[in-house]
Amino acid sequence: MEAANRGAARAGGKSIGMNISLPLEQKPNPFISEELSFLFHYFFMRKFWLVYLAKAVIAFPGGYGTMDELFETLTLIQTQKMVKKNLRICLYGEEYWREIINFDALIKNKAIAPEDVDIFAYRSDPEEAFLFLKENLYDAL
DSSP: OHHHHHHHHTTTTTOOOOEEEOEEEOOOOSOOOGGGGEEESSSSHHHHHHHHSSSEEOOSSSSSHHHHHHHHHHHHHHSSSOOOOOOEEEOOOHHHHHHHHHHHHHTTTTSGGGGGGGGGGEEEEEHHHHHHHHHHHHHHH
């Protein structure tokens, strides 16, 4: 998030920060607009507000927190608990995601349905990811 906040600050814009209260790891970065810096106690509430108004989710390689946010979003869409017909999910860095999560094995073992992988798309190039989002976001407007 810091990179996006830094870019917005350099451009003279405002940017939001949605942090979680943790004992060691996270604190708001200095590039967040002060009036838009939010601190959440519960992970669920942070995840909810990150996705609630989103038109797209781009998941970059990450650890437990990234997996938690990604899988909660995929589960809410797959179970139709979050009905956002045009929400686009991009897993950026296809090689990483295919190594970390074996969706084919989940299908093979009937843990997910084959159509569940249609919820997201892999992209590994910034231009490809931008085009995927641009092409699909017009439907969401």
